[in-house]
Amino acid sequence: MLKVNDINVYYGAIHAIKGVSFEVNDGEIVTLIGANGAGKSTTLQTISGLLHTRTGSIEFMGKNIVGVPPHKVVAHGLAQVPEGRRVFLQMTVEENLEMGAYTRPNSEIEAGIADVYQRFPRLQERRRQIAGTLSGGEQQMLAMGRALMSKPKLLMLDEPSMGLAPILVEQIFDIIRELNRAGVTILLVEQNAQMALSIAHRGYVLETGKIVATGSGEELLEDEAVKKAYLGG
Amino acid sequence: MNVMNFLNYLISGISLGSIYAIIALGYTMVYGIAKMLNFAHGDVIMVGAYICFFVMSGLSSAALPPFAAPILGTLVAMVVCTVLGVVIERLAYKPLRQAPSLAVLITAIGVSYFLQNAAQLLWTSSPKYFTSVVGNAQLTLFDGRLTISAVTLLTIAVCIIIMLALTTFTNKTKMGKAMRACSEDKGAAQLMGIDVNRTISVTFAIGSALAAVAGVLFMSAYPSLTPTTGSMPGIKAFTAAVFGGIGSIPGALLGGLLLGIIETFARAYISTELSTAIVFAVLIVVLLVKPAGLLGKTVREKV
Ligand SMILES: Nc1ncnc2c1ncn2[C@@H]1O[C@H](COP(=O)(O)OP(=O)(O)OP(=O)(O)O)[C@@H](O)[C@H]1O
Ligand SMILES: [Mg+2]
Numbered sequence: 001m002l003k004v005n006d007i008n009v010y011y012g013a014i015h016a017i018k019g020v021s022f023e024v025n026d027g028e029i030v031t032l033i034g035a036n037g038a039g040k041s042t043t044l045q046t047i048s049g050l051l052h053t054r055t056g057s058i059e060f061m062g063k064n065i066v067g068v069p070p071h072k073v074v075a076h077g078l079a080q081v082p083e084g085r086r087v088f089l090q091m092t093v094e095e096n097l098e099m100g101a102y103t104r105p106n107s108e109i110e111a112g113i114a115d116v117y118q119r120f121p122r123l124q125e126r127r128r129q130i131a132g133t134l135s136g137g138e139q140q141m142l143a144m145g146r147a148l149m150s151k152p153k154l155l156m157l158d159e160p161s162m163g164l165a166p167i168l169v170e171q172i173f174d175i176i177r178e179l180n181r182a183g184v185t186i187l188l189v190e191q192n193a194q195m196a197l198s199i200a201h202r203g204y205v206l207e208t209g210k211i212v213a214t215g216s217g218e219e220l221l222e223d224e225a226v227k228k229a230y231l232g233g
Numbered sequence: 234m235n236v237m238n239f240l241n242y243l244i245s246g247i248s249l250g251s252i253y254a255i256i257a258l259g260y261t262m263v264y265g266i267a268k269m270l271n272f273a274h275g276d277v278i279m280v281g282a283y284i285c286f287f288v289m290s291g292l293s294s295a296a297l298p299p300f301a302a303p304i305l306g307t308l309v310a311m312v313v314c315t316v317l318g319v320v321i322e323r324l325a326y327k328p329l330r331q332a333p334s335l336a337v338l339i340t341a342i343g344v345s346y347f348l349q350n351a352a353q354l355l356w357t358s359s360p361k362y363f364t365s366v367v368g369n370a371q372l373t374l375f376d377g378r379l380t381i382s383a384v385t386l387l388t389i390a391v392c393i394i395i396m397l398a399l400t401t402f403t404n405k406t407k408m409g410k411a412m413r414a415c416s417e418d419k420g421a422a423q424l425m426g427i428d429v430n431r432t433i434s435v436t437f438a439i440g441s442a443l444a445a446v447a448g449v450l451f452m453s454a455y456p457s458l459t460p461t462t463g464s465m466p467g468i469k470a471f472t473a474a475v476f477g478g479i480g481s482i483p484g485a486l487l488g489g490l491l492l493g494i495i496e497t498f499a500r501a502y503i504s505t506e507l508s509t510a511i512v513f514a515v516l517i518v519v520l521l522v523k524p525a526g527l528l529g530k531t532v533r534e535k536v
Contacts, residue, residue, distance in 0.1 A: 050420055074426035086421040088414050099414050102407070103426035150426060 001026045001185050002047070002078075002154055006056035009039075009046050016042045017053070018209040024154065029176070029186040031196040031217070033230055034206035040189040041083050043206070044156050047187075048080045049073045061153070075103040079152035083159050083189075085143040089132030093123050096131050096142055100149030109149075116145035119175065137168040144175065148184075155179065156187040161195065173199055193230035197221045205230070237378045242501045243494065248385040248454070250493020251392030255447040256470030257477070257485035258399065259440030265416040265480035266436045269334065272341040273321060274444060275467015276348035277314050279460060281445030282452045283356055284310040286363050303366035303449075310445040318441025319434050327430065345464070352460035360459045363452035384453045391450060395443060396486055403482065408435060416480065469496070469509075472516050478529025487527055 002024040009017035017039045024030045034040050045051045047058055049070035057064045060078055068076075079100075088096050097116055101109045117124035120141045126134065131142060140160055147155060157176065161169040169192065177199055180186050190196035197203050197217045205213040205226060213226060220226050256278060263271045288306035295302075325344050329337050370383035403409035414422040415432045423429055451466055452458055469492060477488025495515055500508040519527065 048424060050423060069428070070423035071426045071428045074424065080424050082421060082424060086418055086424075088417045088421065090417055091410070091413060095410055095413075098407075098410060099422070099425045099427070102411065106407075146425070 001028075001061060002187065003059040004043070004047065004056075005059070007043075007046060007053035007058065008055045009042055009051055009053050011042075016209055017046065019056075020206070020209070020211055021056070022204050022211060022214070024185060024187050026185055027180075027183070028201045029180050029188060029199055031188040031190055031200040031203040032206055033190055033193040033196055033203060033220075035191070035230070037208070038206040039209045040206055041158055044080055044082075044158050044187070044189060047073075047156065048078070071103075074150050074152075077151070077153035078156070079147040079150045079154075080156040081143045081147045081158060081160060083162070085136075085139045087131040087134075087139050087142050087146065090130060092128050092130055093134070093142055094127045096146050097123075097149050100146035103150055108151075112149045112151070116148055119148075119178075120145050136163050137165070137171075140164065140168075140172060141175075144172075148179070152184060154185045154187060156189070158189045159191060160188075161190065161192045169195060193226070194221075237375065238501075240379055241381075242497050244381055244385060244389075246494035246497035247490060248388045248493070249497055250473075250490035251388045252447050252451050252454070252466065252489075253470045253473045253492050254392055254486045254489025255395055255443050255450070256466055257474040257489045258395070258482065259444050260471050260474040261477075261479055261481060261485040262412075262436050262440050264474070266412055267322075267326065267433050269326065269337045270341060270471070271326075271437075271440075272338070272467075272471075273344035273348055274440065275463040275465075275470070276345050276352075277318055277321075277441050277444040277463070278448035278451065278467060279352060279458075279463030280317060280348060281310040281314045281448035282363065282458050282462060283352065283361075284313045285366075285445070285449045286361055286452070286458060289364065289366075300367075307366065307446065307449050310449060311442040314441040314445035314448075315438045318437040318444070322434060322437040327433075349460045349464070356460065358460055360457045363456040363458045365453040365456065366449055367453065382454075384450070388450045388454070391446065392486075395446070396482075399439075399482060408432070412436060469512065472513065475526055476516050476519055478526030481526070481528045484526055484528035491527075 004023065005021050006019050007017055008019055020043060032040050032043065042051060046053050049068055053066060058066050060076060065073055065076065088099060094113065097113050098109060101112050104112065122138055123141055123145055126138065131139065134142060160172050164172065173195055176186060176188065188196055188200065197220050200217040202216055203214065203220045204211050213220065213223060215223065259274045260271065263269065285306035288309045289302045292302040292305065321344055325340050326337060329340060365384050367383040367387050372381045372386065403413060411422065411427045411432050414425065414427060415429050419429050470489065473488035473492040474485050476492060477484030492512055496508050496512050499511040503511060
């Protein structure tokens with residue numbers, strides 16, 4: 001479904017992504033783990049078209065999307081929940097969801113919102129509330145709901161567990177699994193490697209801009225080097 | 234203090250303030266979304282005024298129903314300014330989207346001089362006498378103790394209509410909401426599928442069309458039209474936008490009205506020469522107390 005092939009991304013003179021290749025197959029949960037500054041967010045932003053690779057290709061459903069502007073990438077069915085949620089703080093919950101459906105026909109919006117409310121009943125209770133007044137967990141749910149409004153085939157999530165209490169983290173991961181069962185392919189970026197690898201079919205380990213290990217979720221959980229570096233021994 | 238005079242000044246102040254508010258909308262909307270101060274906005278007002286002037290004088294000998302010429306003149310001015318605003322954004326500002334804000338600011342000042350000089354070349358610097366779009370009609374109240382000109386009433390009415398329309402637009406329409414989304418977080422807006430460049434173009438289009446309306450109203454009250462006519466109301470409206478809280482639409486209205494009222498009262502009761510200085514003194518005091526302006530938002534982000 002998604003095939004990233006030898007991308008190189010720079011911030012000015014800083015070479016942040018150094019020849020990264022990986023793929024996500026239809027129906028999978030694939031996780032990209034790595035420490036702070038490894039280049040996880042940079043990779044997702046490049047796939048979404050917000051940053052540009054100097055080499056290689058990014059194929060999504062058989063089409064090279066390098067150079068496609070970000071707003072069109074979404075329309076192709078590739079949505080991202082960015083790091084730090086980035087919900088529109090001054091807009092209401094429902095307006096945020098409407099923005100998520102920007103690429104969809106107006107006739108679908110109502111049903112889409114109903115779907116999201118069914119998955120996240122908390123959001124329905126707060127539909128007229130300004131997003132800036134939501135708790136961190138609610139904002140994460142809103143960010144996910146908002147991304148789902150575009151009916152993505154592939155959903156990329158950048159550290160959805162960041163800053164959340166353990167119980168909420170469990171909840172968010174349950175939702176990710178449910179979404180996947182409902183047919184959404186997932187590319188999950190996490191620092192919480194334990195959690196991420198336990199729900200992922202496959203994983204990649206990113207270290208200072210390079211992929212250094214790959215395997216199934218279980219394999220990586222058992223891998224000595226991965227254990228040492230990312231799973232606290 | 235004479236009550237009727239006071240009322241008279243108040244109404245003039247509101248009317249002048251309405252013009253500032255309409256212009257301030259252009260500054261504030263563009264700032265909100267493109268995070269830049271479009272110093273050429275005042276000169277778009279001037280272009281709008283010239284266009285309306287030429288359409289009206291071109292039609293002056295034609296046998297048209299009353300108000301057809303001014304309405305047509307205003308509409309043509311709005312169309313021309315809309316195109317002008319969008320073209321300026323495309324050619325001058327869009328290439329600088331990633332540039333430091335100082336570079337953008339200097340470019341905007343350059344565009345402002347360009348428009349003034351182009352106007353001077355095309356239309357010379359000798360003033361044109363702009364005939365009010367509603368003639369010299371007046372409303373007389375309290376047995377003639379209070380007269381309000383039709384231009385004053387028209388200006389206030391137009392300002393109210395524009396405010397209502399714009400509020401509805403930004404709160405209820407898809408494009409309006411997309412503008413609010415872009416002004417908060419362009420990256421996130423793009424991830425929603427919003428075309429940020431298009432949204433910025435629409436913002437410039439709206440701001441410039443409003444500048445044309447403001448130009449026509451301003452010239453109807455202060456009829457001497459020259460290539461630099463736009464700069465003073467432009468600067469004052471910019472002040473109004475900052476005063477009310479730049480980026481905020483209600484702030485532009487509040488700032489514009491307060492500025493117009495303060496200026497008019499200062500001119501009437503203190504000193505004509507000092508009125509502008511007083512306006513800026515009030516601005517400085519407000520910004521010392523409330524750095525984000527009267528209605529400026531300071532939302533704290535949750536991590
Ligand atoms: N805007 C930027 N300008 C310059 N360098 C940047 C910028 N953004 C990221 N970088 C650098 O690129 C590298 C990768 O950053 P990135 O944000 O992709 O890491 P990450 O894996 O997402 O980290 P984290 O887990 O902390 O979110 C880092 O060295 C970072 O300092
Ligand atoms: Mg990151």
